[in-house]
Amino acid sequence: MALPLLSIFLFSSLTLFSLTESKLNIDYYNKTCPQFDKIIQQIVVDKQLAAPTTAAGALRLFFHDCMVGGCDASLLISSNSFSQSERDTDINLSLPGDAYDVVTRAKTALELQCPGIVSCADILAVATRDLITMVGGPFYSIRLGRKDSFESYAKDVEGHIARPNMTMDTIINMFASKNLNVQEMVALMGAHTIGFSHCSEFSKRLFKFSQTSESDPTMNPTYVQALQTLCGNNTKDMAAFNDVMTPGKFDNMYYINLQKGLGLLASDQAMIYDQRTKPFVELYAKDQDAFFKAFTHAMEKVSVYQVKLGKMGEVRRRCDVVNQLLVNPNKKIGG
Template sequence: MAVLVLVLLSALAILSPPSEAKLYRNFYQKTCPRFDQIMQDTTTNKQINSPSTAAATLRLFFHDCLLNGCDGSILISSTAFNTAERDADINLSLPGDAFDVIVRAKTALELACPNVVSCADILAVATRNLVTMVGGPYYNVYLGRKDGFVSKSSTVEGNLPKPTMNMSQIIQIFASRGFSVQQMVALSGAHTIGFSHCKEFISGIYNYSKVAKSDPQYNQRFASALQSACADYKNNPTLSVFNDIMTPNKFDNLYFQNLPKGLALLKSDHALNSDPRTKPFVQMYAADQKMFFQAFAQAMEKLSNYGVKSGKAGEIRRRCDAIN
């Protein structure tokens, strides 16, 4: 009987799908001993010289991980034979500083330990380091990801949250990746740093006077200020506004406090505060920054482990913008 049970268990093990790749905190301890120091030096220097790097890299990380997992596919450049993810419409506004800090880190690591550290691991650690630098919570990043082989712009549409989506659509995107509504709201707190381009919220502020009584999402003075700031957006599409106008360069819970005051930019931001599924968590994080930080750190750790590649499913790229 014991032998039969052992045979059945072995058969089930063979038939079962492979488990998530195992990642380790000290993955590069022997193969690249200076990994942590190089990453810290690179991210610190870049953030000091370009203060928008933290928000830019955080957004880049989201756009990488939410589409087919954290495999560095967002970093790949298009070729004559393939239009990559980074050239999909929603990714065209990803800031150059985010790509630059990854290139700098990869260059330094290739000199120290050639063909050892993946671009996916670099992006994950750079994001954590930069979030911490601007006041956000520290969280563990487990290492050993491989870089993916596939990056196609055609796979992006509908798989990344857009500010024009309704809350059900956004919740579904996260739910399909195993994230609860509460975790989705916590991750939305990333909007406490960074900015949004005027074209992403312009329709709401210019229609404000027509809908103010029935749909008072924007503080009226705030809407007027946004109209002035974005007045020339058609001629200058790079015009943008800080997501959190109170403490734009500090990672804190002011983003959540701003929502009920009508001081948010995007339609999706307003929906967080009005939808009964998400509003309780907005109120919770607005009232308790420590609770927000704990939830954000846990959700980021989970996201950084989502869909990682291992073994022959990936590689260690020599350059982050091209498959070997």
């Protein structure tokens, strides 16, 4: 007797999921590149000590990569004469060079030790995790075996990465499209406990906010004054820490700040007023362990989002260019 259509669909979906899970595993490089973890850890430690903003930059780089077409290192590809890549869109131009550099250094070291084995996507995932742990955040397991994408297009970015001026409805729907629920979204926003944002991303909250208020009334007045001094005279290239209290430590202070009107970005501060997100902000402000647990779960989920396996991708020899262009620089890749 023929299986019902729904049963066939569910069977196919579960089979595909099982195949994906079986090809990604934490021991993926144990035999082919046994020094994998040690090499990345050493590169990460050296880089973070030399440039303390590396952890925040790598976390943003990882997230911006995964949210557009999955965790496939497409964001690392440089633009060429045929097309503009993801890394050159406006929202990615502020990603710090240190974040790209830590991946490049790790890739170079791994190519010397085990050439052609470790993907840039796996390097980015593990380096990000190690950097988060180094600045006080939780350790979480990462299943390995991702392949790198063959292409990267700037046109694919818009609508997949949250912007500070977006409504909470828009942001929630954006995360939902990646199979991430509200609680997971709030936990991932906690990444703003480290790093900084440029004045151009929040200055609208400081000057001529509305006809009745010069600044956003949801902000702490003393905080507003300090930021107005920083961002005055159109100094949009200046930047402020996302977490004004413990900017270099991965902790739950970000959520505590939101309760005090110390959220830097409008999209951050809005979470304390929206009834869908407020309970999770309050939970994580009160309980750092709950935040770490939720963040770990969400990052593990993001890290396997639409990963490329087998012939769907490749192991790039250089993270900034696909292998075909290394052989033939004049070849047009993709559409």
